[in-house]
Amino acid sequence: MSGSYKAHFRRFLEAAPERLHFAAHSHHYWPDVTFEAQVQCWEDAARLTGGKWEVVLGEVLPEVQRGIARHLNLPDPSSLAFAPNTHEFVKRLLSCLPAERVPRILTSDGEFHSFTRQIARLEEDGLAEVTRVAVEPFDSFAERFAAAASKGGHDMIFVSQVFFNSGFALTGLTALLAGLPAEPFVVIDGYHGFLARPTDLDAVAARAFYLAGGYKYAMSGEGVCFLHAPPGYGLRPRDTGWYAAFGKLTQAGGGVAYAGDGGRFFGATFDPVGLYRMRAVLRLLEDLRLDAAGIHAHARALQDRFLKGLEAWPNSVLPLERLVVDPRVQPCGNFLTFDLGDEAASGLHAGLAAAGVATDYRGSRLRFGFGLYQDAVDVDAILGRLAAI
Structure with missing residues (x-):
């Protein structure tokens, strides 16, 4: 097992020293460097007022783009756009689909609510035609999903890298996309994969969108989500904000102009503090020589210890x-899911909360997340509290 990284999370750990936080997949602890970053954002605003945007857009944002691109092996950092949440990107992506007919969407039955709720609502009014492939059984999902996608006729294909309600990780993204027609948008929801599992997008960067954010394993908190936009797809989203006009502009027929890179998916004015926090985290990981593979190895070692204890x-x-x-x-992914039945899952979640252990549950499934702010001592401690329950 790798060493302990707790020294970098003292503020969160000392704020509630008796708490055992095993919900890293839901609300990851932030490292201490994000506190200084948040203060720096405030001080830049006080020092520069409106001039702060030259720093945000000219220094902070490009550094974050480069850091994300490095971890995902993206060839061009300018393909990345930012928004306060992934739902903004979902809306913009949907706004790129054909307006002259009902768009056809292929997805799974295990996607997160930011996508599933929106397309379900569109379905209700006949504004989307949705095909859902069951994620379980896991062993055959990739084959079944690829078969459904290869039939063609879809305008958007949307699938998770790591499924939020099970932890199952979809591997072989390159092989999955290899046989697809060129027309449909392919969107990979990487929220539970970014900085949780090694991810190399180089081979698919020209074909697939990838969206994720800072709330989970990127350890950066709310309000800082990103989208990689492949060239040639979604050049003029109908849902658009004025930030999408920054940078090199392209336009057709004298209409509304858009940035020629990933900036075409920007919205409008946002709170930049999340970018400051994410920049601090990316710098910390670089200083520690940690990448997604190292983070995943740390989480896997803790998972193994937990399972051996059980x-x-x-x-x-x-x-x-x-x-x-x-x-x-x-x-x-970096969390474990137990299907206990609705009553047992909610009961054990409540019992753990009373014992000072943070977990979360979705219906019948209780989830335990593992991250850099935990070590073997925490795993042994939660096993002890489970024994007491």
């Missing part, structure tokens, strides 16, 4: 046969 305790309230994805045999 194996040694046969009367566990968390039976291993209830584990939805076993990371020892299947590709998995």
